Amino acid sequence: MATNVTQAPPAEKYAPTENHARVVDFEDTSTGLNSRKLLMWTFLGSDVMFFGAFIATYLVYRGRSLNGPYPSEILNIPVTSVSTFVLLMSSLAMVLGLYYVREGEKNKATLWILGVVLLGGVFIAFQVVEFRIFVIEGLTPKVNIFGTTFFILTGIHGAHVTIGVIWMAFLAHGSHTGRLRADNALDLEIAGLYWHFVDIVWIVIFTVIYLISANDGPPPGAELLHG
């Protein structure tokens, strides 16, 4: 499909309107939008439902673990708050990287994209350490329903972050070598959409799993099972 960007759209199609000035850049597609960007938004729409299914599953089984460790015994909110902040700041670095790529400022762009890689890597490191501590303290995917739903949801999110970090590392290299420029900044914009999406999923996970569930203990009657 042709996605040529031109500077002179047909006047009859993009004539000035009451509120909008004349269009100067447009995609020569049936939607007038870039097909790759549309594909990414469609993918993100499907990923909303993908993550939504796991978040809903977590909520359905929340507070139903009959044996520990329970969230109240194991979740470390201060540490996870720091990793949440790191991921949020990686989104800031991402958008600044895109800005400087579009401005043609290669060094600043490379620096900010590397910042995304670094902050994403730090987030993954936090998650690996957290998982390690949880396993040492007895929480595994098999030990109870909290462990199963927690590890699946946060693990899939972590896999998304890992893919994003690898993607960003390639783009940082491209920016450094000059292959990523203002005229193909869309490559970075599309990767950025993915990265920001991973960020908003974590916003929901942090609220639902960590902040809301952090005080969850055993369900009523669970103590009867253990004498």
Next chain:
Amino acid sequence: MANLWRKLTYHGGNGWWNLPHTASQEEDPPYEGPIGGAWLGNIWRTVTHGGVSHAGPGFYWLVGLFLGVITLLEVWLFTLQGLGGLYIPILLGLSTMKFVAVVAFFMHLRFDGRLFTYIFAASMIIGISMFSLLLLLQQFGNQLE
């Protein structure tokens, strides 16, 4: 009343719900970034009118600061432990604010093609509806038997 509705929803109405044309496609956008000059007024215009062509680093730092402050507020509320039934609604409200800020400004959805907004919003509506039904079924399903 009709005028108000038009102002809020009509695409040319410049209301909060107005989804602007792709602003980057506009020739001579009203201004280049929300920071600079009468910055407060520009921020207000960004939020209420949209249509900023190329938001600058200052604006992105502001959104980043907002996200950090909201996260701090969430953690502070967690340590407070005295909000009772209000705790979960407040947290959900705060995380929604963060969610919207990232989607609207970092993902540029507020300033991008409307079709992208429709695709994402439709996915969110379908997803939230289905999973809300799932939760309701789980909560009240036993009573139906």
